[in-house]
Amino acid sequence: MTISQDVDFIKSQVKSIIWNRDTEPADREYIRQMGEIKRILERYVADDEFREEFEVDPAGAIKKYNLDVSIDPMEIRLLWDDEYLKAWDPEQIPPLPVIRYRAFIRKKYNTELSFSLAIMLLQTIPVTRFGEIDR
Secondary structure, three states: OOHHHHHHHHHHHOOOOOOOOOOOOOOHHHHHHHHHHHHHHHHHHHOHHHHHHHHHOHHHHHHHOOOOOOOOHHHHHHHHOHHHHHHOOOOOOOOHHHHHHHHHHHHHHHHHHHHHHHHHHHHOOOEOOOOOEOO
16 A cells, blocks of 8 residues: 555544534544543543553553543554654554544644634624624
């Protein structure tokens, strides 16, 4: 398989699960996987004790803290191990769950940014107490 074919395949495997009106919806497995990655990373960032244990034994920490996930934490190592990320060869294609999660976060950020901008714009329009636009 050529790099171009690899990229085309990966693009076909990355779908939006936020504001998914214009594209084919992601399947349940995809959504479950994003939730599991999010659950691991949130615990990793928020809990120092979990983080210390996770860095030594990821699977053991997941089991000990009852994180109900099936994803292999080593498959998403690029998302939580800075040293591993620094040593990563940029010519290599990251594992699909990493690509999907990065796309999810990018879409979430852009959606939230768009929503925030819309709210800011609406707040600049003077409105009467009856909800009509004051011209």
